[in-house]
Amino acid sequence: MDKTAIKKFAVEARRSLIESIRLKAATLGITADGIQAKLPISTGDVEYYVDEQGGISGHDIVKRQKLVAELKQRARKNDLATAFNDLIEEVAYTWFNRIIAIRFMEVNDYLPSRVRVLSSTENRNIPDILVNVRDVEEALGGFTASEKAIITRAEDTELPKDRDAEYQMLFIKQANALNKNLPYLFETTNDYAELLFTPSYHDGVIQHLITDISEDDFNVAVGGQVEIIGWLYQYYNTEPKNTVISMPKSHKFRDTEIASATQIFTPDWIVKYMVQNSLGKYWIKHLLAVGSLQNESEIAREFNWQYYMPDAKQPDNVQSKIETMDSSLKELEIKQLKMIDPSMGSGHILIYAFDVLMQIYESEGYSRREASESIIKHNLNGLDIDTRAFQLSYFAVMMKARQYNRRALTKITHMNVYDIPGTDDFKLEDFEILLSQLSENSSRLLRHFLQEFTFGNELGSLILEYSSSLTSLREELDALNHNQLSFELIPLLDKVADILNSVELLGQKYQVVITNPPYMGSSRMESHLLKFAKKNYPNSKADLFAMFIERWNKALVSGGYNAMVTMQSWMFLSSFEKMRVNLLGNYTISNLMHMENNVMGIAFGTAVTIVRDYQLPSFIGTYHQIKTADVSGKIPQHLPIADNRFNRTNQANFAKIPG
Known part of the structure; x- marks a missing residue:
């Protein structure tokens, strides 16, 4: 995977989409400075807003009305300029998401029509959908008389402008048709989002996607994976993130800025470490409780969980308490095991958790088809404040389901992943x-x-449960x-x-919580967020990540695991002392992995902390320190566990350290 090429494409794609959408809005008389009324030369059928060249008619007039209504609604929250810029950014990202999704689906032959929309399987200069237009009619919901006329004209003249008109129509119809399979990503686009976007196959974003990023990066059959969606999401947000974090320290982040400032893609090996040592370990505890497993390493080797760390041998009194408390796990069924990523981003943790759950289901005798549907219905849950991230998480999980189940796009209609809404744009x-x-x-x-x-x-x-x-x-x-x-x-x-x-x-309780929460200090919080933090999270109010640790520890069932990768500061800064005392007094640290600067590709130290909702003060936990030299910019094939690069210690020893 050439991440340099992926980053270059994503950054330039955002610029290109925003500029083209901004220009299209201007032709409709809509800019950050204001909304123009229709010109006197307008008729009952055609409306003009800038000059006599840019008239619109029919459904486009209704779409513009919806666009104006949406802008005015959003302007109630801030002002028109802010509403306009946010909407342009949102529409650009909506179409970026959909283009990437279609690319992933066509490369893996997941499109219902089985006909490529962005590229050619024969290395032609035009996409397959233009060559095989008659073959996609049923999959696209049929063609109206006017749409057939567009197709016929393009075939007769073969002029570039007529081909472009045909492609634009087919692309929009494909996006609308996918609403049936992926409704939360391909929302019906017969609205202003469609009005503001003009797809092209021979230049711009689509053309660069095909030529600049290797097809193999998307192809799950040759080593590609859903992970590329996460990297595209991370890199697309490069410039917004740089803009936000470079603002004066006095600047308070509003909702859309929080998402831009705090998004950090979690490297694959860290995701695996967290999932294997929380979700995987919880299931292993069940197997130990029912007596179908004698030691933890046995199934970890079978499933190739290369980052799994068996618990240390515990003192007899601690071990007997563990066995007593874990006896309730004998009744656990796999469908009862709920995990959540409460800041899911592009879904990287969810899709690896899907793989682990699939291994567990298959070991319990389920078919892949049964398991994929049950995982989405019963096991996986996710939340985020960013609608764009939610859409990608939703898509990534659906593509993971499709990898295991050919009927997933028609059988699975709902999943428990959501973007958390606000009501401040209403009264x-x-x-x-x-x-x-x-x-x-x-x-x-x-x-x-x-x-x-x-x-x-x-x-x-x-938000409290x-x-x-x-x-x-x-x-x-x-x-x-x-x-x-x-x-x-x-x-x-x-x-x-x-x-x-x-x-x-x-409001639910979970056996497993796994996430990379947002990192943002209290100095950046808007007044209402800061007030909320002080009232509800007095011990962890100094940073969002610490508040996430505290909030989601409380969401665990007895014996559940919370795995989070966070900044390291909670372990030693005085502002988190009460939080540390509370954590050590009420929970048990199963694993703690301290990482030096740049281990995660970011300029500060981080820590993966996995706690269990048991109070076992004398529990002997596992503690790693990962140095920058251990990873050297590459994803390690294993942690330095094999070299005994870890410590075991009694949790009670931390009480001996002042503060």
């Missing part, structure tokens, strides 16, 4: 009509959630007759559905 009064149609209890409950999620897309997975049943509220919302609802209520219902999905995941 509470906007929901009053909806609230008035609910019972008193449901109305009160929904009002509470609307307030709790005011800054949901900033507080994210730090709510454990009461949502059944009645959901039933009342489902009973509303959508055909009789006003146009304004539909987006409110969508927002409420997103909130309730997040509430359910935030």
Whole structure:
């Protein structure tokens, strides 16, 4: 995988998409400076906004109206210029996501039509979809009379402008058709996102994707993997991240900036270390409890878990406590094992957890088809504040399912991964009509959630759990007759559905939590986030990552594992002393891996901490130190475990260290 080429492509693709979308918006009379009214030369059929050359008609007029309405709605939160720039960035990334997704699917022959959309299997200068247009008609939902006319004209004239018109139509139809298989990534684009994007196969982003990045990087049959999606996501955000982190230290990050500033792609070997020593270890504890396994290393070798670290031999009194507490694991079934990544980014942890769960399911006698559907339905959960990251996580998990199950794109219609919404772009009064149609209890409950999620897309997975049943509220919302609802209520219902999905995941208990949480100090927090931190996380308020450790330790079932890769500072700074005391007094450190600067490809030291929700003060844990020289910029094939480069120590010894 040529990461230099991937980075260059992703950075330039973002620039290109933003510039082209910004120019297209300008032709519609929409800029950061204002929204133009239609010109007097407009007619009932055609509207003009800049001059007599750029008129639009038909559905495009409706799409522009939706675009204007969306901008005005967003401007209520900040101002028009900010709303405009955020929307342009969002539309650019939406199409980047979809282009990358189509590329991954066509290379692996996952497209329902089996016909490539971006490239040619015969090394032609035009994509296969233009050569085999009649073969894709059914898969694309059929062609209207006007669409057939576009195809016929392109075939007759073979002029570049007519070919371009045909390709644009086919590309948009393919994106819309994939809504049936991947609805959360390919949302129906008959809206302003479609109006602002003009796909081209012979220049621009699509052409560079085909020529600049090796096809093998996407091809799972020859060593490619879903991981490339994560690297593209990381590199696409290079410039936004650099812009945000270079701002004056007095600058407070707002919601979209938090995502840009804190996204760090987790290297593959660190993901494997965390997953194997938490999710893998929890299942091994079950096997030990039922007596089907005599030692931990046995199944780790069988599954090739090269980063798995068996627990140390414990003192007799500690071992007897462990066996007593783990006796409840005898009743565990694989479908009951819930894991979550509460800051999932592009889904790297989720897709490796999928692989580990697949190994476990197969060892329990499940077929790959059964297992893939059950993993998504029962085991995997994920949350993030960034809609773009959520879309990629959703896609990555679906592609992992498709790798194991040819029917995944038609059989799997839902998964438990969500982007956490905020309601600060609405006013509470906007929901009053909806609230008035609910019972008193449901109305009160929904009002509470609307307030709790005011800054949901900033507080994210730090929002406190709510454990009461949502059944009645959901039933009342489902009973509303959508055909009789006003146009304004539909987006409110969508927002409420997103909130309730997040509430359910935030309120559950998990056997395993694994994540690379955001790193952001309190000096960068907006006033409402800082106030929330001081009130709810007094021991860890100095940084988001520490708050994540505290929040998600509390989400564990008894005996569950929380694995996080974070900054190292929580281990020694005085601002985290109370947090350390609390952690050592209530949890057990199973593994702690301290990494020097640049081990993760970032300029500061980090630590993987895996704690268990048991209070075993004398537990002997496993402690690694990974030096920069150990990795030398490459993903190691194994940790220095084989060279005995680790320590074992009694957790109680930390109490001897002042502070």
